[in-house]
Amino acid sequence: MREEELKFSVNDGFVLPELAVLAPQGGEVVRAGTRRLSATYYDSPDLRLARSGVTLRRRTGEDGPPWHLKLPTATANVREELTAAGAPDTPPAELARLVTGWLRAARLVPVVALDTTRDVWQVRDRAGRPLVELVDDAVTVGNGRQRTGGFRELEVERKADGELTAAVMRRAATLLTETGASGDAFVPKAIRALGPRALEPPDIAAPGPLPRRPTGGEVVTHALRRTVARLIGYDVRVRRGEPDAVHQMRVCCRRLRSDLRVFAPLVDSDFAAPIIEHVRWLGGALGESRDAEVLRTRLSRTAARDPLAPLDGHALAVLDTDLAERDRRAAHALAGAMDTHRYAESLEVLVEAARHPRLTARARRPATRTLPRQVAKAWRDLETAARLGPLDPDEAWHAARIQAKRARYAAEAVAPATGKDAARLAKAIAEVQDVLGEHHDAVIAAQHWADLAAQHPDDPTVMITCGRLVERERAAARTDRARFRHAWSRAAKPKRTRWLAADGGVPAEARPTPEVAGAR
Structure with missing residues (x-):
C-alpha cells in the first residue's frame, strides 16, 4: 500500500x-x-x-x-x-x-x-x-x-x-x-x-558528481559506490519478486567483478580478491533464478515467433509447467541463500569496500592519464574475441559476449571523467552486447528444449514440440550472428576508439580490424 x-x-x-x-x-x-x-x-x-x-x-x-x-x-x-x-x-x-x-x-x-x-x-x-x-x-x-x-x-x-x-x-x-x-x-x-x-547519510548511497578533474582512484571509487548502492537497493525488490530485479542485481555483481578486473592496476590486489569471491558467490546464487526466468519468457516468445505454424497447446502447457516448477525451486533456493549469514556478510564486505577502497599509488594520477589505457586493454581483448566467423562454435560467441560486457562496463565507468567519447563507445558496445546476449539466450534455450524433450520420452507431442522449438532457436541464433556484423562495424569505427590512445593506449586505427561474421 x-x-x-x-x-x-x-x-x-x-x-x-x-x-x-x-x-x-x-x-x-x-x-x-x-x-x-x-x-x-x-x-x-x-x-x-x-x-x-x-x-x-x-x-x-x-x-x-x-x-x-x-x-x-x-x-x-x-x-x-x-x-x-x-x-x-x-x-x-x-x-x-x-x-x-x-x-x-x-x-x-x-x-x-x-x-x-x-x-x-x-x-x-x-x-x-x-x-x-x-x-x-x-x-x-x-x-x-x-x-x-x-x-x-x-x-x-x-x-x-x-x-x-x-x-x-x-x-x-x-x-x-x-x-x-x-x-x-x-x-x-x-x-x-x-x-x-x-x-546522517546511509552507509552507502549513490555517489554525487565527480570533481572536475578527478584522479583515477576517484573514478574507480565512484564506480564501486554506485554499483554497490544499486545492488543493496535491489535486495528488497528481489525478495518481493519484482520484475527484472534478479536480473539487475546479477548485473551489479557482474559489473563489480568486471570493474575490479579491468581497473586492477589501480586497486590493491589483496583488497580486490575477497570482494570478487563474495560477488562470484552472490552472482551464482542469483544465476539459477535468472536463468529460469529467462527460459519461461523465452518459451512464449519462441512459440509465438511463427503464427502461421502454431505449436501444440498441450505440449506448451506441459513445458510451461516444467519451467514454472524450476522457477519455483530456483526462487526458493535464492530466498534461502539470501537469508544466510554468508549473504549478510557479503553485503557488509561490499559496503565497507565501497566506503573505504584500498587503491594503489597509480590511482592518484589524473583519470584522463590512467583510465583510457585500462579501457583500451578491455577493448583490445574484445577485438580479439570478436574475430568471429559464421561457423565458429557457440562457446566462442559466448566468450565475445563476456568481453563485450567488460569493455562496456569499463567505458561506462570512466565516462563521468573522460566525457562523451567514452559514453558513445559504451553505447555502441552495448548494441554488440545485446546481439551477443540474444545469441547466447537462443543457444541456451535450444539446449534446454532438447533436455526437456528427453524428460518426456512417452509424450511424442511434447518431443516434437521441443524439436520445433530447438529449430526456431537455432534459426534465431543464425540471425543474431548475421546481425553481429553490423553492430560490430558500428562499434569499431576509429572515431569511437581514437580517445583510447591517451596514456600510451594504442590508437584504434593502428590496429587490425577483427574479422566479423560473414567475413570468412
Missing part, C-alpha cells in the same frame, strides 16, 4: 484553522474522533534503517495488523507501507527479511518509543467517501520507561486517488502554512524523535 502524506510542525499553542473550507462542493469535513497510539520502533544500534529512510515499528491503538514497515520511494512524501501480525517483542520474519539490504549483519533492537494522542478529521466528497485525513498528533518520545521529550505534528494523508483529492491536499497545505504551520522537509516521526544521528 502506498502512503502519501504531508507533515507540518507546530507548537503547543497552535490553533487549527477552520477546516470546513477544505470540503469540495457537496462534501464535508467530519470530526473522526481521537486515537491513542503506542509505537515501538526497531533499528540497528547505529540506525541503519533510519538513515536510509526506512522505518519498522509495532504500533497499537488502531485497527489492522500492529507491525508496519515503511519503505522509501522516489518521492519524498510517498512511502510504501507493509503490515503484518506478530508477537509483541519480535519483528515478524517476513518484514525483518525485507530490511536485510539496509541492516546487513546488524541486529534489530528497539530504539525509540512514541505515544501519540491523535485527533482526526476527514474531508469527504458528496458521496461520503474519505478523500483526505488530517490528524493533529501530540507525540511523547521515550526509550523504555523513560520519557525524553515530545513534539506536535500535523499530517495530511491521501485516502483516495484522483484530481479532487490532490486539490484538497494542496488546499490543506496552503491553509496550514498560512496559519503558522511549518511544512519543512518530510521527516517521519521516529527519525525526528531519534534526532541528528538518524539524519
